[in-house]
Amino acid sequence: MDLATLIGVIIAWLLVIGTIATGSGALVFINIPSLVIVLGGTLAVVMMRFTLGQMIGSIKMALKAFLHKAETAEELIVVVVELAGIARKEGLLALEGQEINNPVLATGIRMLVDGHEPAIVKKALSTEMNETVARHKIGQDLFKQAGDAGPAMGMIGTLVGLVQMLSNMSDPKSIGPAMAVALLTTLYGAMLANMFALPVSDKLKLRSAEEQMNKNIIIQSVLGIQEGQNPKVLEELLRNFLPASQRESNDEAVAE
Secondary structure, three states, X not given: OOHHHHHHHHHHHHHHHHHHHHOOXXXXXXXXXXXXXXXXXXXXXXXXXXXXHHHHHHHHHHHHHHHOOOOOHHHHHHHHHHHHHHHHHHXXXXXXXXXXXXXXXXXXXXXXXXXXXXXXXXXXXXXXXXXXXXXXXXXXXXHHXXXXXXXXXXXXXXXXXXXXXXXXXXXXXXXXHHXXXXXXXXXXXXXXXXXXXXXXXXXXXXXXXXXXXXXXXXHHHHHHHHHOOOHHHHHHHXXXXXXXHHHHHHHHHHHO
């Protein structure tokens, strides 16, 4: 589970809800028509821009932002170096019985064992990576569109409420409460966008970048193993994918 995402969501919503709860008349912040306009309108706008299948897929991706902790590049490199050592000592066929949790790496190793040419292996893994990145891009765009549509629907709801209020000015005492209800749709739209949709879009972008880096590591690893590279040399090459700070910390750990 990604604790940063979960903690961020909890804190953001608790701050707003807590502030509302400490004031007087917290129930005035609940308005069903306003919720319907913002939530229903945002959903309808997103449905017009994406297919149903893309929406379902994007929801599954959003769950990854909260529940899935991707395999780190360092962990992946450790596994790859171990496989490279086995292949160098015992040959590629010795990799057939190895337990590999990463499905993409497992596919690449299986292709090596089956004797496919390096160009075919690289093309297959690169295609899989590109298709994954494309699917992730759709998920990012969908939640970004929801983040854009939420405040817009909130403004539309506010304008509707203002028109209804201004059309009935006979009772001055009702103007204040009516104005408050009209502004609630703007509040709902801003909360939907800035406390859910846009953060999820940014988190999916981060997850996509992490996964793309891991897949690049896998491609280079599989090709290196197929070429019979020395595991230590392969490890040094793969560590270039890591940020400089992580490479330096690893160097210090090895030195100790």
